[in-house]
Amino acid sequence: METAFVEIYVDDLKRSVQEWTDGFGFRQVATARCDAGGWASAALRQGRIGLVLTQGFLDEHPAQLYVSLHGTGVAHIALRTPDADAAHAASLAAGARPAPALDSLRGSRAGLCVAAFGDVVHSYVDDATARDVTGVAAALLHDDQTPEAAGPGLTRVDHFAVCLASSRLDAAVAFYRDALGFREIFQEFITVGPQAMRSRVVQSPSGLVTFTIIAPEPDAVPGQIDDFLKQHGGDGIQHVAFASDDAVSAVRTLTDRGVRFLRAPGSYYELLTQRVTPKSAPLPSCASGTC
Numbered sequence: 475m476e477t478a479f480v481e482i483y484v485d486d487l488k489r490s491v492q493e494w495t496d497g498f499g500f501r502q503v504a505t506a507r508c509d510a511g512g513w514a515s516a517a518l519r520q521g522r523i524g525l526v527l528t529q530g531f532l533d534e535h536p537a538q539l540y541v542s543l544h545g546t547g548v549a550h551i552a553l554r555t556p557d558a559d560a561a562h563a564a565s566l567a568a569g570a571r572p573a574p575a576l577d578s579l580r581g582s583r584a585g586l587c588v589a590a591f592g593d594v595v596h597s598y599v600d601d602a603t604a605r606d607v608t609g610v611a612a613a614l615l616h617d618d619q620t621p622e623a624a625g626p627g628l629t630r631v632d633h634f635a636v637c638l639a640s641s642r643l644d645a646a647v648a649f650y651r652d653a654l655g656f657r658e659i660f661q662e663f664i665t666v667g668p669q670a671m672r673s674r675v676v677q678s679p680s681g682l683v684t685f686t687i688i689a690p691e692p693d694a695v696p697g698q699i700d701d702f703l704k705q706h707g708g709d710g711i712q713h714v715a716f717a718s719d720d721a722v723s724a725v726r727t728l729t730d731r732g733v734r735f736l737r738a739p740g741s742y743y744e745l746l747t748q749r750v751t752p753k754s755a756p757l758p759s760c761a762s763g764t765c
Contacts, residue, residue, distance in 0.1 A: 479524030504613030592709035669697030
């Protein structure tokens, strides 16, 4: 299993495409618009990262409903598997709730979707379903995924960070374990002064799809996770992390392109070896607006 593409519902498609292409160095590979259906989309590619940006124009369109509740954000993660029908059937048999088909995956087998958390859904695609897709995502499913020779050098999706209410943390981990066949690879309890949070990491058997699921500690002083849940209007994806073969060069190139990066507090590095071994320690380079 790997991430086929990530769909972001946006409030201004033209502006969002410009931010991802001019700032982050993605190339636009396809566009689609349906005035009758009230939506427009653009497909973007960099390395093995595929993005679909969708704007809804009608109040009842899912993208417009999502943005009205949460603002711009990740609403759909498409997962590529060897057998999409079998994966979908196994998820439903394990208790996952079916989700409606999406405009980005129009086609005869586009309805292989399940509800994940909050208003985020997952879809399953494989080689057969990819051939049937006629929506804007078809360009990503068939596009050659050779990394660009020049540009920032972002290569693939490294992980998704999910923020949930504390009461739903165990259920979310169980969903990925039971319905998607993931395994839990790490957990920790993090304290920052009077603030605290719980973090549990689940990963696909392939090791290519990872979710870091975070919930605030209910008895602690509210912190950044509580702020996200309030601003986002509930559970959702706080950020998407991209991998690079040379993170320092990527950050330098992105900065030159106008991307603003957040600074990690000094305590992150001071306490790092108490939390993880140096070999596996994640070093954050968080672009403003994605972390």
